[in-house]
Amino acid sequence: SQTIHQWPATLVQPVGSPLSLECTVEGTSNPNLYWYRQAAGRGLQLLFYSVGIGQISSEVPQNLSASRPQDRQFILSSKKLLLSDSGFYLCAWKTGSETQYFGPGTRLLVL
Amino acid sequence: LAKTTQPISMDSYEGQEVNITCSHNNIATNDYITWYQQFPSQGPRFIIQGYKTKVTNEVASLFIPADRKSSTLSLPRVSLSDTAVYYCLVGGLYNFNKFYFGSGTKLNVKP
Numbered sequence: 001s002q003t004i005h006q007w008p009a010t011l012v013q014p015v016g017s018p019l020s021l022e023c024t025v026e027g028t029s030n031p032n033l034y035w036y037r038q039a040a041g042r043g044l045q046l047l048f049y050s051v052g053i054g055q056i057s058s059e060v061p062q063n064l065s066a067s068r069p070q071d072r073q074f075i076l077s078s079k080k081l082l083l084s085d086s087g088f089y090l091c092a093w094k095t096g097s098e099t100q101y102f103g104p105g106t107r108l109l110v111l
Numbered sequence: 112l113a114k115t116t117q118p119i120s121m122d123s124y125e126g127q128e129v130n131i132t133c134s135h136n137n138i139a140t141n142d143y144i145t146w147y148q149q150f151p152s153q154g155p156r157f158i159i160q161g162y163k164t165k166v167t168n169e170v171a172s173l174f175i176p177a178d179r180k181s182s183t184l185s186l187p188r189v190s191l192s193d194t195a196v197y198y199c200l201v202g203g204l205y206n207f208n209k210f211y212f213g214s215g216t217k218l219n220v221k222p
Binding site: 097 | 143145147152153154155156157160198200204205207208210212213214215
């Protein structure tokens with residue numbers, strides 16, 4: 001069966017520090033991968049999606065970037081965090097005609 | 112893209128049936144409707160998916176009228192543990208980037 005992992009689960013970072021969040025998927029090949037952000041009490045905002053290694057599409061201009069160095073690995077990064085980057089970050093995967101399946105999420109607090 | 116609209120919140124009591132409706136007036140011919148459940152600090156969990164008429168699984172039913180401009184998630188005999196946010200997603204299963212999440216409905220189940 002397929003599983004999706006995200007780490008870290010929780011992260012507290014100072015403003016101006018770098019960021020790296022990782023997402024990995026097991027049990028499937030060539031998935032479409034997605035990064036979402038969810039502000040407190042709000043809905044899901046799609047940030048990036050990827051259909052293959054090295055292929056990244058950005059949905060919202062922002063202080064973040066994404067990379068896909070391996071088929072089942074998706075990384076969310078920032079060079080300098082802003083207070084507004086705080087939130088709950090979710091990774092999701094999808095293959096073929098399947099719906100999207102979400103990871104457990106990473107809670108990021110920027111102070 | 113099919114913009115989706117959901118009620119912000121709903122209240123219910125244990126043992127009652129709950130119906131949450133999502134409006135998607137501009138749904139495309141190849142769009143499916145998917146519902147997710149999300150608890151605080153967790154990723155959304157897949158509940159049910161459908162294209163038309165009625166779909167039922169062990170946890171919920173999904174009703175979709177003939178014009179497909181809305182859909183209703185039905186939760187039978189809710190319990191306190193069903194208190195969560197419920198999201199509808201409209202999109203083509205074979206489209207990796209053409210989908211739209213609703214803003215979510217916070218269901219409060221009271222004893």
